[in-house]
Amino acid sequence: MNRIYLDNAASTSVSSEVLNEMMPYFTNMFGNPSSLHSYGRESNAALDLARDRIAKAIGAKPNEIYFTSGATESNNWALLGIVEKYHNSDKKHIITSQIEHPSILETCKYLETKGYKVTYLPVDSDGLVNIAELLHNLNNDTLIVSIMAANNEIGTIQNLKAIAKTVKERGVIFHTDATQAVGAINIDVKEMGIDMLTLSAHKINGPKGIGALYISNDIDIAPIMHGGHQERNLRGGTVNVAGAVGLGKACEIACRDIIINSQKLRRMRDYFVDQVMTKIPYVKLNGHKFQRLPNSISLSFGMVEAEALMMMLDLEGIAVSVGSACSTGSVEPSNVLKAIKLSPELAAGTIRITISKNITKEDIDYVVEKLEEIVKKLRAISPLKKSNIGEFDNV
Amino acid sequence: MYNQDIMERFLNPCFAGIIRGASGVGSAKDPNTNETIKLYIEVNADAVITDAKFKAFGCPVVIAVADALSQMIVGMPIEQAQELNEARVLNMFNEIPQERLYSIFLAIDALNETIDDYAKKLRKLQKKLLADNKDESTKSTEDDEHNEENTLDTFNDYYDE
Numbered sequence: 122m123n124r125i126y127l128d129n130a131a132s133t134s135v136s137s138e139v140l141n142e143m144m145p146y147f148t149n150m151f152g153n154p155s156s157l158h159s160y161g162r163e164s165n166a167a168l169d170l171a172r173d174r175i176a177k178a179i180g181a182k183p184n185e186i187y188f189t190s191g192a193t194e195s196n197n198w199a200l201l202g203i204v205e206k207y208h209n210s211d212k213k214h215i216i217t218s219q220i221e222h223p224s225i226l227e228t229c230k231y232l233e234t235k236g237y238k239v240t241y242l243p244v245d246s247d248g249l250v251n252i253a254e255l256l257h258n259l260n261n262d263t264l265i266v267s268i269m270a271a272n273n274e275i276g277t278i279q280n281l282k283a284i285a286k287t288v289k290e291r292g293v294i295f296h297t298d299a300t301q302a303v304g305a306i307n308i309d310v311k312e313m314g315i316d317m318l319t320l321s322a323h324k325i326n327g328p329k330g331i332g333a334l335y336i337s338n339d340i341d342i343a344p345i346m347h348g349g350h351q352e353r354n355l356r357g358g359t360v361n362v363a364g365a366v367g368l369g370k371a372c373e374i375a376c377r378d379i380i381i382n383s384q385k386l387r388r389m390r391d392y393f394v395d396q397v398m399t400k401i402p403y404v405k406l407n408g409h410k411f412q413r414l415p416n417s418i419s420l421s422f423g424m425v426e427a428e429a430l431m432m433m434l435d436l437e438g439i440a441v442s443v444g445s446a447c448s449t450g451s452v453e454p455s456n457v458l459k460a461i462k463l464s465p466e467l468a469a470g471t472i473r474i475t476i477s478k479n480i481t482k483e484d485i486d487y488v489v490e491k492l493e494e495i496v497k498k499l500r501a502i503s504p505l506k507k508s509n510i511g512e513f514d515n516v
Numbered sequence: 517m518y519n520q521d522i523m524e525r526f527l528n529p530c531f532a533g534i535i536r537g538a539s540g541v542g543s544a545k546d547p548n549t550n551e552t553i554k555l556y557i558e559v560n561a562d563a564v565i566t567d568a569k570f571k572a573f574g575c576p577v578v579i580a581v582a583d584a585l586s587q588m589i590v591g592m593p594i595e596q597a598q599e600l601n602e603a604r605v606l607n608m609f610n611e612i613p614q615e616r617l618y619s620i621f622l623a624i625d626a627l628n629e630t631i632d633d634y635a636k637k638l639r640k641l642q643k644k645l646l647a648d649n650k651d652e653s654t655k656s657t658e659d660d661e662h663n664e665e666n667t668l669d670t671f672n673d674y675y676d677e
Binding site: 426428432433435436454465468501505 | 518527529533543548550551552553554571572573574575576578579
């Protein structure tokens with residue numbers, strides 16, 4: 122069976138260009154980058170090159186890039202490291218948004234148990250944070266603001282520069298989780314006024330298990346991983362050299378190809394949405410209509426439950442993700458869909474489709490044909506009526 | 517991916533559908549997930565469920581459980597269906613993931629609502645027929661047994677959804 126992968130916001134394949142650069146660091150060049158001998162120096166040079174490439178991709182200096190195990194660690198470190206550094210100060214207030222990744226939201230909840238006050242900013246129905254609301258909530262106690270660059274479920278891209286400016290004007294530290302945004306939108310941390318930024322390799326055709334945190338040289342942070350002098354004494358543990366090389370190369374490629382990739386993805390994404398809207402009634406497209414990641418499509422199908430839909434698509438070889446449950450084992454509606462005030466019935470019928478640059482129109486036609494069939498089948502056994510479950514973009 | 521028994525019922529639910537003019541209709545909705553099961557039953561003069569159908573808005577497990585429950589109650593006296601518990605439904609499957617166990621409760625809730633609806637309709641009809649009989653008592657001398665048969669024969673035609 123021909124398989125079509127439409128879950129690129131979850132993970133992507135490692136590109137051959139990236140893999141080729143990584144391979145020697147699994148075999149011949151295996152030295153510990155902290156070792157002083159030639160083996161170690163080889164690995165250390167590879168880390169330096171990777172740091173250069175990552176820094177270049179986001180407009181940072183190489184010595185502001187710290188390797189981590191991925192976005193979850195970077196997000197945890199950004200919040201916990203700042204809190205730890207300033208634990209003796211009076212600043213005990215954190216601002217974030219309601220649509221952050223669990224690695225931010227759960228860390229904030231943990232910090233609430235430690236006496237910190239956290240403001241979870243609401244978003245509008247497009248998923249945008251209101252800057253006036255942010256300004257209103259910033260006060261003398263605010264230590265750090267963390268707002269994601271682009272949302273992983275609905276793809277909405279925040280007005281990052283305006284948010285950063287608002288936060289910086291109040292002298293507060295600004296962190297952004299750019300896991301989904303790197304390679305999709307241009308980011309320049311210096312020009313935008315970003316103090317810390319999270320990124321991850323496996324969302325941009327790099328390997329899993331490696332990410333980075335950009336920390337501006339103007340920011341003081343405490344480590345959360347102890348027991349090693351690595352990463353300028355701030356992140357203990359031998360760096361995953363092959364992974365770091367992969368991340369560096371993936372960042373370089375993502376930025377090199379950003380314009381061509383974005384254009385192609387946008388064209389395919391819009392064709393996909395057009396086809397769905399033409400062929401399947403009672404569908405809602407979530408997220409901002411224009412200010413959205415070029416590969417991201419969040420669709421709510423009226424009267425259909427998303428996991429049933431996802432499962433039937435999977436049996437046809439089509440991999441999508443369910444928008445209403447964050448993972449197997451959780452049946453709670455997604456915080457993001459709740460935050461954009463989608464009706465519970467529509468939230469339960471939401472799937473996320475994230476395309477790659479390799480998708481063809483034939484793939485899309487096949488997927489839409491299967492979607493149409495399956496939605497029809499599930500609607501035939503659904504007890505819900507279209508009149509009372511929310512508003513659709515097409516009828 | 518779920519077990520084969522769940523997947524088979526999910527992909528080919530034999531009892532999906534509706535019964536027009538059903539003896540009882542009831543539904544239940546999970547407060548967390550909004551998943552819904554609506555059940556239809558046909559009950560004969562001997563108070564035995566002769567047919568059952570369902571509609572479901574839910575994950576594969578909800579659909580599979582609704583299908584299994586519908587199958588289980590066909591041929592069952594109402595009294596026995598009233599006694600059905602979660603464990604009996606659970607036994608129809610090899611394994612249901614822990615986080616999907618609410619599907620069983622949802623199905624039993626829908627069944628109880630459906631039986632309640634049947635009982636309500638039955639009472640209403642009996643009351644109506646009693647009143648009709650009172651009006652006609654002067655004209656009619658039919659015995660009780662015959663009356664009862666009439667009651668049950670007309671039952672299914674009387675209520676339409």
